[in-house]
Amino acid sequence: NAGVTQTPKFRILKIGQSMTLQCTQDMNHNYMYWYRQDPGMGLKLIYYSVGAGITDKGEVPNGYNVSRSTTEDFPLRLELAAPSQTSVYFCASSGGGAEAYNEQFFGPGTRLTVL
Amino acid sequence: GESVGLHLPTLSVQEGDNSIINCAYSNSASDYFIWYKQESGKGPQFIIDIRSNMDKRQGQRVTVLLNKTVKHLSLQIAATQPGDSAVYFCALSNDYKLSFGAGTTVTVRA
Numbered sequence: 236n237a238g239v240t241q242t243p244k245f246r247i248l249k250i251g252q253s254m255t256l257q258c259t260q261d262m263n264h265n266y267m268y269w270y271r272q273d274p275g276m277g278l279k280l281i282y283y284s285v286g287a288g289i290t291d292k293g294e295v296p297n298g299y300n301v302s303r304s305t306t307e308d309f310p311l312r313l314e315l316a317a318p319s320q321t322s323v324y325f326c327a328s329s330g331g332g333a334e335a336y337n338e339q340f341f342g343p344g345t346r347l348t349v350l
Numbered sequence: 351g352e353s354v355g356l357h358l359p360t361l362s363v364q365e366g367d368n369s370i371i372n373c374a375y376s377n378s379a380s381d382y383f384i385w386y387k388q389e390s391g392k393g394p395q396f397i398i399d400i401r402s403n404m405d406k407r408q409g410q411r412v413t414v415l416l417n418k419t420v421k422h423l424s425l426q427i428a429a430t431q432p433g434d435s436a437v438y439f440c441a442l443s444n445d446y447k448l449s450f451g452a453g454t455t456v457t458v459r460a
Binding site: 239266268275276277278279280283285293294325327329331334336337338339340341342343344 | 359384393395401443446447448449451452453
C-alpha cells in the first residue's frame with residue numbers, strides 16, 4: 236500500500252493564481268482531511284470529508300474548496316492565492332468507528348509559497 | 351472550539367533518559383486525547399491515544415497520563431533514543447475531528 240500520496244511536493248504561486256493540491260489514499264478510508272501547518276505551529280483543519288459526496292468546513296476554510304467524488308481522492312482547490320496561504324499542506328485519512336478516526340494517516344505534505 | 355497548549359516548546363534529553371512532554375487543554379468534552387510525532391520533513395504519525403474515562407495507558411516505550419481534574423495530558427518516553435528526535439503534538443478528538451496543539455520539539459543528545 237502506498238498509503239496517502241500528495242502532489243506536488245513543492246509549488247510557488249503568484250498572487251491571484253489558482254491551483255489544485257492532489258490527495259489520494261489506497262486504504263479504502265471513508266474519512267479524509269486537509270490541514271495546513273504554519274511554521275512552528277500545530278495543524279489547522281481546513282476541510283474534511285466523511286465519505287464520497289460529503290464535505291464540510293473545518294477551522295480555516297476561507298480561500299479553499301474541496302470535492303470528494305470518489306473514496307480515494309480528495310483534492311484541495313485554491314482559487315485566488317494570497318501570501319497568507321503560504322504554508323505546508325497535509326492530507327490525511329482514517330477509518331471509521333469509535334476509535335479508528337483517532338489514528339489519521341498523513342501524506343508527506345505539499346510546501347506552497349505564494350509570492 | 352478546542353484550545354490545546356503545551357508547557358514547553360522545546361525539550362533536550364540525554365540519550366537513554368526518560369522524556370516527559372506535557373500538554374494542557376481548556377475543553378474537557380473531548381472523547382479521546384491523542385499524541386502524534388512528526389519527524390523533520392514528514393507528516394505526523396500517530397503514537398497513542400487515551401479515552402477520556404482512563405487516566406493511564408501504556409504502549410511500546412510510551413505512557414500517556416491524563417489528569418482531567420487539572421486538564422493536563424503528558425507523554426512519557428522511556429529510554430529515549432536518537433530516533434525519538436521529532437516534534438510531538440497532543441490533540442483532542444471530537445466528532446472524528448482533531449484539534450492539535452502547537453507542538454514540543456524534542457532533541458536527543460548523544
